[in-house]
Amino acid sequence: MSEQIIMPKNISKAEKYDLLLPQLKSLLEVEQDIIANLANISAALKEVFDFFWVGFYLVKDDELVLGPFQGPIACTRIKYGRGVCGSTWKSEKAIIVPDVEKFPGHIACSSLSKSEIVIPLFKGNSVVGVLDVDSDSYDSFDGIDEEYLTKICALIKF
Numbered sequence: 054m055s056e057q058i059i060m061p062k063n064i065s066k067a068e069k070y071d072l073l074l075p076q077l078k079s080l081l082e083v084e085q086d087i088i089a090n091l092a093n094i095s096a097a098l099k100e101v102f103d104f105f106w107v108g109f110y111l112v113k114d115d116e117l118v119l120g121p122f123q124g125p126i127a128c129t130r131i132k133y134g135r136g137v138c139g140s141t142w143k144s145e146k147a148i149i150v151p152d153v154e155k156f157p158g159h160i161a162c163s164s165l166s167k168s169e170i171v172i173p174l175f176k177g178n179s180v181v182g183v184l185d186v187d188s189d190s191y192d193s194f195d196g197i198d199e200e201y202l203t204k205i206c207a208l209i210k211f
């Protein structure tokens with residue numbers, strides 16, 4: 054197993070995701086531990102796209118609790134239906150927020166975060182967590198991010 058992400062520079066976002074996906078698949082195939090896998094996915098996404106913050110929140114009882122992440126320290130607990138993460142848990146659908154200040158109830162872990170995408174994680178039909186990616190620029194995420202981040206999340210076996 055390669056313990057290094059191979060990524061050329063000066064290629065498009067979709068091309069980067071296309072190259073990253075099989076590398077993450079190989080990485081996850083050889084490891085069953087969920088924390089180890091979530092940690093490596095966070096690190097790979099941060100390294101390849103230099104996002105401001107990348108990480109996971111996992112459902113524990115009636116809250117999301119902070120899991121493996123890369124970036125500045127963050128809020129540790131988010132209630133069901135609260136913020137972008139709690140809303141994604143509730144709606145069971147990805148949410149793209151071009152400007153966090155315009156999302157009612159957005160939870161500002163950092164004032165530097167300007168836009169955000171959150172993807173639900175499923176075990177069977179149940180949401181067991183979310184992937185949250187933050188950018189320090191407005192309008193950083195689109196359908197390409199949603200498509201590929203959803204594919205990456207589908208690789209995760211809980």
Ligand code: SME
Nearest residue numbers: 127136137138159160162
């Ligand atoms: N902004 C998120 C909270 C998590 S941090 O961005 C890492 C939200 O509104 O749910």
